[in-house]
Amino acid sequence: MTLTGPDPGLPPPADRLSGALIAALDHAADPALLLERGPPVAGTAEGGPAWRAVFVNRAFARLVGGDPAALLHATFDELIARVRGNLVGADAARFVQRQESFRVDLQVRAGGARWMDVQATPLHLGPGAEPTNWWVVLRDVTAERQALALATGQARALHLAVRGAPLTAILRALIATLDERLPGSAASASLLDGDHLHFLGSPRLAPGATDLRVPLTAGQAFPCARAMRRGQAVLTRFPAGFPAPLRGELARAGYARAYSVPVREAGGPALAALTLYGRRPAAPHPAEVELLGQFADLMALLVARDQGLRRLEHLAFRDPLTTLANRARFMAALEEACLALASSGGASFAVGLLDLDDFKRVNDAHGHLAGDHLLVTLAGRIARTLPPRALAARMGGDEFALLVPNATGERVQAAAHAVRTALEVPVPLGGASLQVGGSLGWALAPHDDDTPDGLLRHADAAMYTAKRGPS
Known part of the structure; x- marks a missing residue:
């Protein structure tokens, strides 16, 4: 490859680089080019000299998708623009003015390479204190x-x-x-x-x-x-x-x-x-x-x-039959609500306990599969109709628990209504239908108590009072 320079005031680079070195650089695996200082070009950043390519190896030509000879005399900014990197003219001019070696990451959009590490080194191949040339090597660092x-x-x-x-x-x-x-x-x-x-x-x-x-x-x-x-x-x-x-x-x-x-x-x-x-x-x-x-x-x-x-x-926290929260999940939520109430004076909440009446009769008369079907159906109804953010859990057997945050009278009534609705509508089973009653007791925090055990005891007592009916 013949090396030519745009500035007639400088001897051609070929006079300063051996033919063997040129041949080796031309076949190098890493893209490389030699830039030479030329006269300023209109529009060049900060009025600096135009650094033009006087040598482009084959790897660089493949990177930018051009012929090596066609790339000669292109400015550094023009060559960088061909790979759509993040190094713009003003940045290049500032780097060159420092007259020191520099490295910069380049996001490349050409030739299949994605990230390149650009290393530029100033060369003094002619008289004068300022660099006459820059040697630029691009290394593919995509994998890194x-x-x-x-x-x-x-x-x-x-x-x-x-x-x-x-x-x-x-x-x-x-x-x-x-x-x-x-x-x-x-x-x-x-x-x-x-x-x-x-x-x-x-x-x-x-x-x-x-x-x-x-x-x-x-x-x-x-x-x-x-x-x-x-x-x-x-x-x-x-x-x-x-x-x-x-x-x-x-x-x-x-x-x-x-x-x-x-x-x-x-x-x-x-x-x-x-x-x-x-x-x-x-x-x-x-x-x-x-x-x-x-x-x-x-x-x-x-x-x-x-x-x-x-x-x-x-x-860990769901009842395998009804998919409602289980006892462990309910107790964790209840403890969390009590801690919030104690630490920050949070809003009151209500705890409800529900026990189905005559559930054993369903199992005895229709079998345990029918009893399971009844539990699953009632659990789904309760969960779907509870107030927002209320929690329903199966505590075991035919006993359920409710946790209603922000326990206004309206929200507690809505939860009680959800339970009544679930129990009042018969559950179809083949050609027959199943229906059971239920007893529901409530405890209000902090009015009745402010601890998990105390609230559960109070709700349990209220539930058995409801089960006995009016005295």
């Missing part, structure tokens, strides 16, 4: 940056998990880490939440677009839902397939495509989806896809862990 991003995400997730943070907080930390490593994109996670899709959006979006729940029926066309359904990545361009609640915000932010990957454990069904919104309509870079896949694997572990904890919690 991906490993760092994944390690950062793992560290943040582990820290939050140890502190007992909810899954949504952990996933937001992962999204923020992805955003940090992919400056031109915005990440979001989508979770199945019953019959809804729960979106956790990038902090780069408006607050209203970072936490949304959409009915699953309305979200079936979204790329995240399609990725979960198909079990494979889905690429869609704006506006087709973009989540309707996010479409306006994504358009204002300039995002043109969505790339969603399913989140699942090996061989298992999709648990969630991870989506990357980009400003280019083209498919994401292979390095971006790889990093997204690594984070999806990490997210799969976190979601599976959360589901496992939920299953354990369900086994």
